[in-house]
Amino acid sequence: MTSETPPLLKDILGPQALATIADAGALVSRRFDRAAFLQAASDGLDTLSIMERVRHIADALSTALPADYGRAIEIVRAMAPRLTHGFQAVAVTEFVARHGLADVETSMDALADLTRFGTAEFAIRPFLAQDSARTLAVMAQWSRHDDEHVRRLASEGSRPRLPWAAPVPVLKADPTLAAPILEALKRDPSAYVRKSVANHLNDIAKDRPDWLVDRLTQWPRDDGRTAWIIRHALRTLIKQGDARALALIGVGHGAAAEVRRFSVVPQAVKLGDAIAISADIVSNAPGTERLVVDYRIHYARAARKSAAKVFKLRTFDLGAGEAVTLGIRQTIKDFSTRRHYPGTHAVELIVNGQTMARAAFDLLEG
Structure with a gap:
């Protein structure tokens, strides 16, 4: 009996994905050059990793869309609901990161919309690097959004150690800058959002453990939603045997067992x-x-x-x-x-x- 080789992650953004993205563009706008996109996106694709393909596809979109960013982003936003996989949406959303830094207001609106179809957590990073104060202010507004995907973006996109994402120097220097966002989300009704908040806090634990424990000590543990976040946010410190972290979840340091x-x-x-x-x-x-x-x-x-x-x-x-x-x-x-x-x-x-x-x-x- 032979076993099949598991598919490579990067193949999620293979030829079929390119065809789907091309079809979506052609269906929503006659100004989308399907052939130009497929030629640019296919060129050199085989040698690229998954995140390299994300950026490559985003740049290929620029060859198929109008030169005017405002008109181009309207087409990108119309394409997103027609995509069939979250990573296709991530690649399309990356167009905003690579071509929309000069029009922050339009780009922020677009990211809040596009994150519903995949995630804009990677695309928000260049905006944080460019102007952290302005971008975090917008993300703080997102933390009170009606859509759980947008609220999650506020937390996930500002994580200090977001996996696969470009580092943001200001967050590396001070990983607590997004604290107001986390405060706003500490009772969030969505498990999807709460998991992101816990992961964000766990990132902070690796650089500012005392800050984290001090902050979580002030959070209400009689609320089941907040208590869940606290437990999962402390997982790194608990594995390290941190006495204060253990105490926060009702565990003594050491045991009589x-x-x-x-x-x-x-x-x-x-x-x-x-x-x-x-x-x-x-x-x-x-x-x-x-x-x-x-x-x-x-x-x-x-x-x-x-x-x-x-x-x-x-x-x-x-x-x-x-x-x-x-x-x-x-x-x-x-x-x-x-x-x-x-x-x-x-x-x-x-x-x-x-x-x-x-x-x-x-x-x-x-």
């Missing part, structure tokens, strides 16, 4: 195999205790070095004298962001921020 058994089996694996991690935990506390249990793998690296990564296991309440068995399986395989090397991989069990047990497994050659 005892780890009776901790194991990783098998003790030797090859790439593609799975390990089983399990632990028996018994409470020695006089009452119910909330436990945050994670595990840390110290991945072997070249030159006898290692790199650690923390994984979530479970958060739960354990009553006085109670016992629980926890377990998880993890396949040891390469990712684009992680390559595995042969050698000993230490594994730690972390309970409420403290390492309470250790084990290891060996990754074999071949």
Whole structure:
């Protein structure tokens, strides 16, 4: 039996996507030059990554649209509802970022409209870099918009560490600049928006942990929507065992619980195999205790070095004298962001921020 090779992410913006974008342009305006777009967009496409294709397609649109930006953007906005995939919309929206910096008002209106069909989180970045104060002021207005997609753009587009996006120097220097936007969204009814707010705050945690904890300490935890954001915003600090972050979610630093058994089996694996991690935990506390249990793998690296990564296991309440068995399986395989090397991989069990047990497994050659 043969297995199919999974499609590459960049192929989302392949020839079929170009045809769809070209058809959308031709359908909404006789001034859209379909042939010119397809020729420019197809040229050199094969060698480009997904985000390079986004920018390439945006520039190809400029060959097919009127030279006047106002007229061109009207066509772009009319095209968006006819697209069939979010990344097609991202590519079309990128036209605004690459060709609309001189007309901020028109471009901001366009991004608020276009984000509904994919996302304008990447296209907003050049405007933030050009004039952060003006752009953040508009995004603050978006945080009160009726459409959840526009509200999410206010948070997601201003993230200090937005994945795949161009960095914004002012946000790197002060990742808290969008705090008023996050304040406006801390009770948002949309889970789509709340997830973005939590991710934005988690970005800040990596540079300004004290600021983050101080701010979240002031947020109401009796509101389920806000409490959810707080928990997810603190995930990096909780993995690091930060005592103040743990306290914010009702967890003490360290625990009265005892780890009776901790194991990783098998003790030797090859790439593609799975390990089983399990632990028996018994409470020695006089009452119910909330436990945050994670595990840390110290991945072997070249030159006898290692790199650690923390994984979530479970958060739960354990009553006085109670016992629980926890377990998880993890396949040891390469990712684009992680390559595995042969050698000993230490594994730690972390309970409420403290390492309470250790084990290891060996990754074999071949």
